[in-house]
Amino acid sequence: MKTEIKAITPDSIREAKNIIEKGGVVAIPTETVYGLGGNAFDDSAVAKIFEVKGRPSDNPLIAHVHKDYDLSQIVDYEPDYAKKLRQAYPTGPLTLVYPSKNKVSPRVSCGLDTLAVRVPSHDGAQAFLRAVGIPIVAPSANISKHVSPTSAKHVLDDFDGKIPLILDGGECVGGIESTVCDCTGDVPVILRAGLITREDIANIVGDCKVYEPTFAKGEKVKSPGLLYKHYSPRCQTRLFTAEELETAVLLYQSETKAGKKVAILCEDKWSSLFQTLGAPLFNLGKEQSEMAMKLYKLLREAEEKCELLIAIEPTEKTGIMVGVLNRLQKACVSEDIKRD
Ligand code: AMP
Ligand code: MG
Numbered sequence: 001m002k003t004e005i006k007a008i009t010p011d012s013i014r015e016a017k018n019i020i021e022k023g024g025v026v027a028i029p030t031e032t033v034y035g036l037g038g039n040a041f042d043d044s045a046v047a048k049i050f051e052v053k054g055r056p057s058d059n060p061l062i063a064h065v066h067k068d069y070d071l072s073q074i075v076d077y078e079p080d081y082a083k084k085l086r087q088a089y090p091t092g093p094l095t096l097v098y099p100s101k102n103k104v105s106p107r108v109s110c111g112l113d114t115l116a117v118r119v120p121s122h123d124g125a126q127a128f129l130r131a132v133g134i135p136i137v138a139p140s141a142n143i144s145k146h147v148s149p150t151s152a153k154h155v156l157d158d159f160d161g162k163i164p165l166i167l168d169g170g171e172c173v174g175g176i177e178s179t180v181c182d183c184t185g186d187v188p189v190i191l192r193a194g195l196i197t198r199e200d201i202a203n204i205v206g207d208c209k210v211y212e213p214t215f216a217k218g219e220k221v222k223s224p225g226l227l228y229k230h231y232s233p234r235c236q237t238r239l240f241t242a243e244e245l246e247t248a249v250l251l252y253q254s255e256t257k258a259g260k261k262v263a264i265l266c267e268d269k270w271s272s273l274f275q276t277l278g279a280p281l282f283n284l285g286k287e288q289s290e291m292a293m294k295l296y297k298l299l300r301e302a303e304e305k306c307e308l309l310i311a312i313e314p315t316e317k318t319g320i321m322v323g324v325l326n327r328l329q330k331a332c333v334s335e336d337i338k339r340d
Contacts, residue, residue, distance in 0.1 A: 001161055001162065001163070001164060002161070002164070003156060003159060003160050003161055003162070003163055003164065003165070003166065004164065004165050004166070005152045005153075005156060005166045005168050006165060006166070006167060006168060007167075007168050008029075008124040008127060008128070008167050008168065008169055012165070012167055013127055013128055013131045013167070014131070015165060016028070016128055016131075016132075016165055016167055017128075017131050017132050019164055019165060020037065020038065020039050020045070020132050020134075020136070021039075021132075023038075023039065023042050023044055023045045023048070024038070024045070024048070024163075024164060025037060025038045025045065025048055025049055025052065025163055026038075026163065026164070026165045026166075026167065027141045027152070027155045027159065027163060027165070027166040027167065028124070028125055028128055028136070028138060028141075028167050028169070029122055029124050029125060029152070029167060029168065029169025029170065029172065030064070030120040030122045030125045030138070030169075030172065030174075031092070031093060031120055031121050031122040031125075031172060031173055031174045032093045032120070032172060032174040032175070032176065032177050032178050032194070032195070033140045033141070033148040033149055033150055033172055033174075033175070033176070033177055033296065034140065034141040034148075034149040034150070034151070034152070034154065034155050034166075034172065035064065035136075035138025035139060035140060035141055036049055036052065036053060036138060036139055036140070036141040036155075036159075036163070037064070037128075037136040037137065037138040038136065038137055038138075039132075039134055039136065039137075040061075040063045040074075040104040040105060040108055040134065040135040040136060040137045041104055041105060041134060041135070042105060043105045043106075043107055045105075046061070046105045046107040046108055046137060047107060049061065049137060049139065050107070052159065052162050052163065053139060053142070053143060053144050054143055054144040054145075055139060055144045056144065057110065058110045059110065060108065060109040060110045060112060060116065061108050061109070061116070061137040061138070061139050062095050062116040062117070062118050062137065062138065062139070062178070062180075063104060063108065063115060063116065063117050063118070063135035063136065063137050064117075064118050064119070064120055064125070064129060064135065064136045064137070064138050065117060065118075065119055065129060065135050065136075066119070066126055066129035066130040066133075067090055067091050067119050067126065068130075069119070069129075069135070071098075071117065073103070074100060074103045074104055074115055074117065074135055075098035075099065075100045075103070075115060075117065076098070076099045076100050076101060076103070077098065077099045078098060078183070079183055079186075081183070081187070081188055081205040081206075082096050082098065082183040082188070084204055084205050085181070085183075085188070085201065085204060085205060086119075088204045089196065090119065091119045091120060091121035091126070092119070092120075092121045092195075092196065093118075093120075093121075093174050093177075093178040093179060093194050093195045093196055094118065094178055094179050094181065094194075094196045095116050095117065095118040095178040095179065095180045095181065095192075096116070096117055096118075096181055096183045097114050097115070097116045097117075097180065097181065097182045097183055097184060097191065098114060098115055098116075098117060098183055098184065099113060099114055099184050100113070100114055100115035101113050103115065104135060104137075108137050114182075114184055116180060117135070118178055122169055122172075123169075124167060124169035125169070128167060140177060141154075141155045141158070141159065141166075142154070142155075142158050143158045143159075145230060145231075145232055146158060146231075146232065146233075146234070147231050147232065147233055147296050147299045147300050147303070147331065148176075148177060148231055148296050149296070149300075150171055150172040150175055150293075150296050150297050151170075151171050151172070151297070152166045152167075152168035152169075154296075154297075154300055157300075171297075172293070173293060174195050174292065174293065175292040175293035175294065175295060175296060175297075176194060176195065176292045176295065176296070176323050176324060176327050177192065177194060177327075178192075178194050178195075178196075179192065179193060179194030179195065179196040179197070179201075179323070180192035180194070181201060181208075182211065187205075187207045187208065187209055188201055188205060188207075188208045188209070189208070189209045189210070189211050190208060190209070190210045190211060191211045192323075192326075193210075193322040193323035193326050194320075194323045195289075195292060195320050195323065197319050197320060197322065197323075198210055198322075199319065230327075230330040230331070231296070231299070231327050231330050231331040232299075232330070232331045232332075232333075233299045233300065233302055233303035233309060233331065234303045235302060235303045235306055235307055235308060235309050236307060236308045236309070237308070237309045237310075237311060237331060237332040238251065238308065238309075238310050238311070238332065239311045239312075239313060239328065239329065239332035240310065240311070240312055240313065241312075241313045242270075242312060242313065242315045245270065245273075245312065248264075248310050248312060249273075249274075249277065251310060252264065252274075252277060252279055252310055253277070255308055256279075260307050260308050261280075261305070261306045261307045261308070262279070262280075262306055262307070262308045262309075262310060263279065263280040263281065263282060263302055263305060263306035263308075263309050263310070264279045264280070264281050264282065264309075264310050264311075264312070265281075265282040265284065265298055265299070265302060265309055265310070265311040265312070266281070266282075266283070266284065266311070266312035267283075267284045267285065267286070267291065267312070267314045267315070268283055268284070268285055268286045269286075269315070270312055271283050280305060280306065282298040282299075282301060282302050282309075283298075284298065284314065288316065288319060288320050288321055288324070289320065291314060291321070291324050292320055292323070292324050295324060295327060295328065296327075299331060311328060311331075311332055313325060313328065313329075314328075
């Protein structure tokens, strides 16, 4: 199969719509990362997404809809606080998990009685979603466990020859996946941190908790995606905190001396230190939103250029950095969480 990259135009949207209506999958841009989209009502399209990504079969998908879509078609109940959140963020990097049974293909939520829904703000995504008029499940358009894609080229690198069409909407400005917020209980609970923070949500609805699974055997994990290694470059990785900078420097020196191609990923404040050592550098920058936007792009560049990536955790750990740090930590773990 030939994979084509096409700019978003009425023609390419029509082509994407045709593919979706025939049960196929198409890569689409969003403001967070690129997604691999298929018809949420179509069992075999959903199955195809899991297959082409190699995604574990118990990791549910997010349904994406345009901003005037009638939610009651796919969710059973919407608590008042979720309505407030939707009013505050009619579009954007916020996924809300609702009670929902038998509304879309059972494969979407992997048998859970809930459905995660997002309304992306990206103009191209909106145009596509409006044209198809149905909910589109769209996990990040990367091979499972690999770094999420923030450009059409990243998608091609993972799926060349495996999908027919990538709609090119430019580089993603958000850079990390949406905040996933459970809206099935009395208060919202963040299941996955993102660009909309716990504080943002609490400011709107008065309260917001953060889900912290213990991963003990037998515990029912609310968001199965949390169990998996994720976002990982195809080189070796080691992650250090800023307090462990000296150890990181020693590791850089010893591994370089042993002949390994080693690079550093860090925020701007440490860049001159590593530059004086002559280290190839992937600089996350200074601003928090800049770090979110650059993280996946730099992880993908790093895997092309080094055998070992030494990453230094950004020092700021609040606000959107909770999400950035979570992705960086998951990118640098070696395995899925084992529960027995
Ligand atoms: P991705 O599509 O790769 O961005 O991942 C989607 C994320 O949303 C994963 O962490 C899933 O576990 C989570 N998710 C999707 N649907 C649900 C749901 N019904 N309940 C809880 N978490 C969900
Ligand atoms: Mg993903």
